């Protein structure tokens with residue numbers, strides 16, 4: 001069930017994607033207006049296959065619990081600096097998964113609710129008490145009902161991020177904030193991967209965009225365009241994925257490539273930190289007051 005996407009989801013039909021790269025069964029296109037890149041087709045699976053796929057494997061995520069929580073604690077600390085009255089806020093975590101972020105919120109003494117499209121994840125998350133529901137950002141949530149919406153590692157997986165962002169805006173109160181973490185093109189890893197891909201005649205897509213996986217990859221220019229959707233950028237920072245997580249993704253490579261990655265990744269990782277060109281963007285968007 002291929003879902004083709006020839007124009008930019010954010011900027012609209014006037015902005016047809018231009019060739020950027022390719023994979024085995026897909027092309028990567030780029031928006032001439034906001035530089036967003038995406039895979040065409042967006043997905044090759046139907047909705048049920050997507051939520052049943054290995055991607056949601058619980059055991060894989062449970063293994064990452066400690067590292068994930070450490071990361072969430074850091075991000076939450078940044079947010080708490082922005083707003084001292086956080087405890088009174090109504091908070092939603094979209095794509096709550098196994099509930100690690102909700103756990104971290106509870107540790108800090110406030111409650112948040114979540115939702116996720118994966119039933120098994122929600123079941124695990126709710127094993128001690130109900131705090132997440134099966135579903136997405138849909139009509140279940142009333143307009144102007146949340147102060148803070150978190151969506152970590154989510155928008156890159158969505159076929160239609162604009163619809164998602166507008167829905168976030170709808171359920172957020174005036175001055176409410178949307179907090180995102182997503183891979184960014186403005187990173188040293190991306191630049192090296194891009195160079196390698198071009199030098200090999202687009203045979204080495206290591207910048208992590210593919211149908212059914214990370215469908216979209218954002219960049220600073222795309223975030224600027226989000227202002228036109230009624231958001232203000234409060235924070236736009238870079239963070240590096242833990243080095244083991246990046247190296248973990250090289251498991252399927254040949255011995256030579258693995259060796260090459262083991263040597264080169266730590267070097268790029270170090271310089272990315274030094275130059276502020278880490279591989280992920282941490283973004284806080286505030287809903288612009290309508291008046």
Ligand SMILES: [Zn+2]
Pocket residue numbers: 008009010011012015031032033034035036
């Ligand atoms: Zn665009």
